[in-house]
Amino acid sequence: MFNVIFICWCSWSLEGVFGSEFVSVSVMEGDSVLLSVNITEAQRRDGIMWTYGSIPIAKLKTDNKYIYYNGTDGMFRDRLKLNETGSLIITDIRIKHSGLYYISTTSQEKPFKKFDITVYTHLAAPVISRDSSQNSSSSNCSVSCSVINATHDVSVSWYKGKSLLSSISVSDLNIRLSLPLEVENEDNDTYRCVTNNHITNHTQHLNINHVCHTCSEFSCCCGFTKAVIRLVISALVGVATAAVLVYDIRSGAVLDPI
Known part of the structure; x- marks a missing residue:
C-alpha cells in the first residue's frame, strides 16, 4: 500500500506548444508522488513506456506485465509502481529525481503526456540573531534573519506587523541566506521573519529585549x-x-x- 501525497499540483494543457499535455508538479523530498494518466484500451494493447528524460524507467507490456528499470546509478531502484490506469507512483522521492518525465505508447515515440517534477528539501526554520558586523547607533540594533541550505526559490522576508519591510530570494543554491534589519531598541512593534518556498513556510518573531540586549563591555x-x-x-x-x-x-x- 502506497501513501501517495499530492502537493502543489499545477496542471495546464499546452497542446499547441508542446504537442502533448504538460503538467508541473511540486513535491517535498521524502514524499510519494503520483503521475496521473488514464490510458485507453488501445494504448494498453499497444503498451506504454515511462521515461525520465530519455532514460526508460517503467513499462507496461502488451500482455499487461510490468517492467521496472533502475535508471542511472540505480536512482529509481525500489521506488516505482505502475497502477491499472498506467499512472506512475514514485516513492521516497529525492532532489535528484527532479526533472522531466514522459509517457508514450510503444509504437509511438512521441509522448502524449509530460510531467515536470520539482522536488523541494524540507525548509529549515529561520534564525534571528544580532548582526555585530553592522555599525548601529546606541538607540538602534542591527539584526539578521538567516536560513541554511537555501535551495529552490527560497525567500526570506521581514515584516513589521502586516507590512512587508524587505525580502530576498535565491534559486538552486545550497547556501546560507541572510537578510539584515535595523530596529530601534525601544520599538515595541511586532517584527517577524518569514521563510518560504512553493510548498511550506516558517515564521520567527523578533524578541527585541532578548536579541538586542544592550550591554557595553564596561x-x-x-x-x-x-x-x-x-x-x-x-x-x-x-x-x-x-x-x-x-x-x-x-x-x-x-x-x-x-
Missing part, C-alpha cells in the same frame, strides 16, 4: 564586579554575625553560676 564588567562585591560582603556579614552569636553564647555560659 557596564557588563562593572555589573559583574558589583555582583561579586555584594556576594562577598554578604558572606562577610554572615560570618561576623555568626561569630558574635557564638561569642555571646560562650560569654553567657561563663558568667552563669553553677
